[in-house]
Amino acid sequence: MHDGSGRIVVQNLTKQFGAVTAVQNLSFTVEPGSVTGFLGPNGAGKTTALRMLLGLVTPTAGVATVNGRPHDQLGNPATVVGSVLENEGFHPKRTARNHLLVYAAAVGVPDQRVEQVLGLVGLTPAANRKAGGFSLGMRQRLALATALLGDPQVLVLDEPANGLDPEGIAWLRTFLRSYAQQGRTVLVSSHLLAEVEQTIDQVVIISHGMTRYYGSLDQLRGSQQSRVLVQPADANALVTALRENGFNQVEPTQDGRVAVTGATTQQIGDLASKAGIAVYGMQEERADLERLFFQLTSGQYAGSQLPQTPQYQQYQQPPPPQGGWGGPPPGGQPPQQQGYQQGWGGPR
Numbered sequence: 369m370h371d372g373s374g375r376i377v378v379q380n381l382t383k384q385f386g387a388v389t390a391v392q393n394l395s396f397t398v399e400p401g402s403v404t405g406f407l408g409p410n411g412a413g414k415t416t417a418l419r420m421l422l423g424l425v426t427p428t429a430g431v432a433t434v435n436g437r438p439h440d441q442l443g444n445p446a447t448v449v450g451s452v453l454e455n456e457g458f459h460p461k462r463t464a465r466n467h468l469l470v471y472a473a474a475v476g477v478p479d480q481r482v483e484q485v486l487g488l489v490g491l492t493p494a495a496n497r498k499a500g501g502f503s504l505g506m507r508q509r510l511a512l513a514t515a516l517l518g519d520p521q522v523l524v525l526d527e528p529a530n531g532l533d534p535e536g537i538a539w540l541r542t543f544l545r546s547y548a549q550q551g552r553t554v555l556v557s558s559h560l561l562a563e564v565e566q567t568i569d570q571v572v573i574i575s576h577g578m579t580r581y582y583g584s585l586d587q588l589r590g591s592q593q594s595r596v597l598v599q600p601a602d603a604n605a606l607v608t609a610l611r612e613n614g615f616n617q618v619e620p621t622q623d624g625r626v627a628v629t630g631a632t633t634q635q636i637g638d639l640a641s642k643a644g645i646a647v648y649g650m651q652e653e654r655a656d657l658e659r660l661f662f663q664l665t666s667g668q669y670a671g672s673q674l675p676q677t678p679q680y681q682q683y684q685q686p687p688p689p690q691g692g693w694g695g696p697p698p699g700g701q702p703p704q705q706q707g708y709q710q711g712w713g714g715p716r
């Protein structure tokens with residue numbers, strides 16, 4: 369059984385491997401009922417952070433808890449947190465069902481649970497096949513089935529989309545969302561925002577072992593000011609009219625259009641109509657999340673300091689454990705930038 373809420377709290381977590389600081393003062397909170405992406409480029413410190421959360425690596429400083437307790441104080445951890453950290457080797461000659469039966473006995477759940485988890489991950493038809501002949505995608509499903517044996521409140525998955533075909537990714541997306549909708553906590557790492565963008569609602573972005581941003585994906589998206597590209601009959605007249613009405617972020621483009629930031633299509637349309645300027649089309653540019661993700665994390669490869677985009681201040685304090693998804697720290701403007709990360713395998 370799981371007690372408490374399934375909340376994950378990471379506070380000032382640090383891991384030093386000799387001269388290498390893999391994780392540096394990392395703080396974030398993951399609330400139940402949502403899918404949270406744990407994002408960062410390769411080497412950002414994702415796996416190390418997840419391993420500390422799962423009690424596999426001892427922190428140099430700081431603490432990571434589930435339901436307010438470090439992993440080693442969870443009692444029977446398999447019933448609280450299920451994880452898939454890396455592509456652990458399954459015994460190649462053992463069938464999927466037998467593999468699960470062995471682990472079911474180890475975590476103290478009845479054999480019937482094996483049939484349930486096989487069904488949950490869509491592996492029932494392959495239950496009697498040997499894991500040695502499985503594709504990467506099937507091995508990932510088997511790893512997930514193993515993590516689900518204890519019916520955990522919290523799921524922690526490191527790069528779960530690796531090796532899955534588009535159908536598998538769509539399946540995983542639906543599975544994780546419905547898992548979270550049951551009030552459970554899902555934390556999924558990835559180094560590709562696009563891979564998890566449609567699955568997650570919350571995001572923790574790390575780079576250089578530090579949190580760069582955490583909060584809602586919508587808020588991150590909303591922080592990117594979108595532009596409207598307007599095709600008017602008279603570009604100069606529209607620029608003048610917009611500026612006269614207080615819209616100063618207005619630029620004519622080389623193809624005769626006008627790029628407007630900070631105004632809605634309705635505001636622009638109304639204003640053009642009042643000024644008697646015909647408008648033949650308007651196109652709203654979507655916020656480019658990928659670009660923002662790159663901006664937040666690229667310093668890692670450039671060897672530079674944290675990006676200092678004005679609207680992203682360096683994140684200083686973890687938010688209080690309660691009060692939703694971290695979001696920006698109190699008083700801060702969204703999104704907050706701080707210092708920074710990710711695998712699959714069976715139970716520990």
Ligand SMILES: Nc1ncnc2c1ncn2[C@@H]1O[C@H](COP(=O)(O)OP(=O)(O)OP(=O)(O)O)[C@@H](O)[C@H]1O
Pocket residue numbers: 385388389390391408409410411412413414415416417559709710
């Ligand atoms: N056992 C270890 N000994 C020394 N350095 C380590 C060890 N484990 C990780 N590191 C280093 O810590 C940093 C973070 O590694 P980590 O594997 O946590 O990053 P990651 O974000 O998971 O990367 P990836 O996406 O490539 O798996 C890297 O520089 C890595 O080389």
